[in-house]
Amino acid sequence: MVTTTSRPPSAGHMRSVLLITFVTAVGGFLFGFDNGAISGSAGFIQDRFHLGPGGLGWVTSSIIVGCIVGVVLAGRLSDAVGRKKVMLAIAVVFVIGAIGEALAPSSGWLVAARVLVGVGIGTETTIAPLYIAEVAPARVRGRLVSFNQLFNTVGNLVVFSVSALISRMNSEAWNISTGWRWTFAVGVVPAVAFFLLLFLVPESPRWLARAGRRAEALAVLGRINASPADAEAELAAIEEASGAPGARLGDLLTPRLRKTLLIGFGVALFQQITGINAIFYYAPEVFKSAGLGSDDAMSSTVLIGVVLVLATLLSMWLIDRVGRRSLLLVGATAMTVLLAATGTVFRAAHPEGPLLLVLILGYVAFFAVSFGTVAYVVISEIFPTRVRGVAASVATFALWGGNYLVSQFFPVLVSGIGSSATFYLFSGISLLALAFTAVLVPETKGRSLEEVEEQLYGRGTGQPPVAQRR
Incomplete structure (x- = not known):
């Protein structure tokens, strides 16, 4: 076994890692901005x-259809041409899409x-965490991957603020x-910034090693x-783990x-079907049904966004200290x-x-600390290098599929069985998420990542996983 144990990166090397993380997470900001x-x-x-x-409803939920398409495309594209090239394409898609929304002459x-x-969103949610994980040191990988989700929540808050500011600038007729249109048009600015910033970061070293571009991988x-x-030493470990042929979708069923x-599919699905987007998409109506006035309901919704950002920051602080599994267990219990x-x-x-x-x-808060970030x-982290792109696509497909189910059927459930029974249903699903995690x-x-691969698979050497040999 090739060990990847090494000294912590120096301050200069860590700055390079943080630059890569920050630039990549700008895509997460676009996710939050455009989705919100x-x-x-x-x-x-x-x-x-x-x-x-x-x-x-169709105008609102149509974005999820695109997300599912992006997820299907993301893994194979990133495995074929590289993580960075796909993210550059995502940036162009965000620019064109924002302009199209702003200029739309019809529904x-x-x-x-x-x-x-x-x-663009579906592709970004698949590739950005994967890319950050492939460049981050193991001791802070969870925290750095979580930056993408943090920037997503910040994007939500920014677009809520921009929308409120624009709506106060003129009359109701002008807003209509x-x-x-200006709310959507503002999204062009971070999309162009994302495209330009990507030229400052390298390709994933693990993808370069898989592509046989050893010198470039070593330079990164x-x-x-x-x-x-x-x-x-790290390159040797990567090459050992990457020695198998390229992935096909059928390989995931071996x-x-x-x-x-x-595991990946389930964690992604439970992130959504425990009801979080019932809150995000329908919070004002939920609060109004409890007797709050319109202004109080909208203020409560903004407060949800603030709590989401703060709790995501807390998750980033905890994830490499207490671990992924522990956060999921605590979060699922509290959510239930x-x-x-x-x-x-x-x-x-x-x-x-x-x-x-x-x-x-x-x-x-408990969702953001646990499933919102950890998923x-x-x-x-959990998939082998040779199938990571395709496998991440399948898992993220579950995430967006669950999002669609909740956003589409929450009003139907409330109308059919009532708000009380609907939230009891989400509580029961959270209990299932707890059992699944445990x-x-x-x-x-x-x-x-190579040690995780050996922990789960033994690298196909016939040896037991490393956790059993230590």
Whole structure:
């Protein structure tokens, strides 16, 4: 076995790692900005294009269709041409999509532009965590991969603020005809910045090694390791782990990979079907149903965004200290209790708005600390190098599929079985997430990607996993 144990990177080398992480995470900011842009624009768009509830719902959810397409494309593309080239393409897609949304002369045009933006988001959520994981030192990998999710939450807050500012600039008629267009147009600025900043970062060294470009891989590793000897040792470990042929989708169903695919798929799915987007997409209506006025409901929604950012920062501080599995276990437990309590509040004839707000903020905080951040980290770590791109696509597909199910059927559930039973259902799913994590999810903190691979697969050498040999 080739060990990848090495000295921590020097300050200069760590600056290179942080630059790569920051630039890549700008894509996460675009994810949050573009995904949240519809929130403050929906009412104006509905009036501008004379949309009914179904038409507005399609304009809103069409972005998820694009996300699913992006996820399907992302893995194979990144394995074929490299992580950096795919991210450059994503930046161009974000620019074109934002311009298309801003100039849309019809709802059909707007839907097409949002599908295109969704392709960028789906691809970004697959590739960015994977790319950061492939350059980050093992001791801080969880924290650095989490930057992408942090920037996502910051993007949400920024677009909410931009939308509110633009809507106050002029009359209601101007907002209906023009104001919402400016909200989308502002998204061009970070998209262009993302494209330009990507020229400052290298290709993934693990992808370069897989492509046979050893000298380039060694040069990149030299930028992020403490010494040339450490870079050589890490490259040797990468080459040992990457020796198998390239991946096909069918490879994921082999006995060696089936369990890991289930873990990645399950963590991604539970991130969504425990109900988080029922809160994000429908929070104002949830609070109004508990008796809050429109202004208080909107203020409560902004508060959710603030809690999401702060809790994500906390998760970044904890993830490499207490580990991925521990955060998932604590988060799932708390979510189960808080969602059940929320369901109980809705059983009252007159639900208490302030209590409901406290419970939902608690749920959002524990979600962000656990599944909201950790799911992306786990997906980026647990798959072997040779199938990482394709496997990450499959797992992220589960994430966006779950997002679609919740966003599409939450109103149906509330109408059919009531708010109380709906939140009890989410509580039960959170309990399943707890059991799933306890039984299947491994701990990966502090290990290099190659050591994680050996821990889970034994590298196909016939030896037991490294965890059993130490």
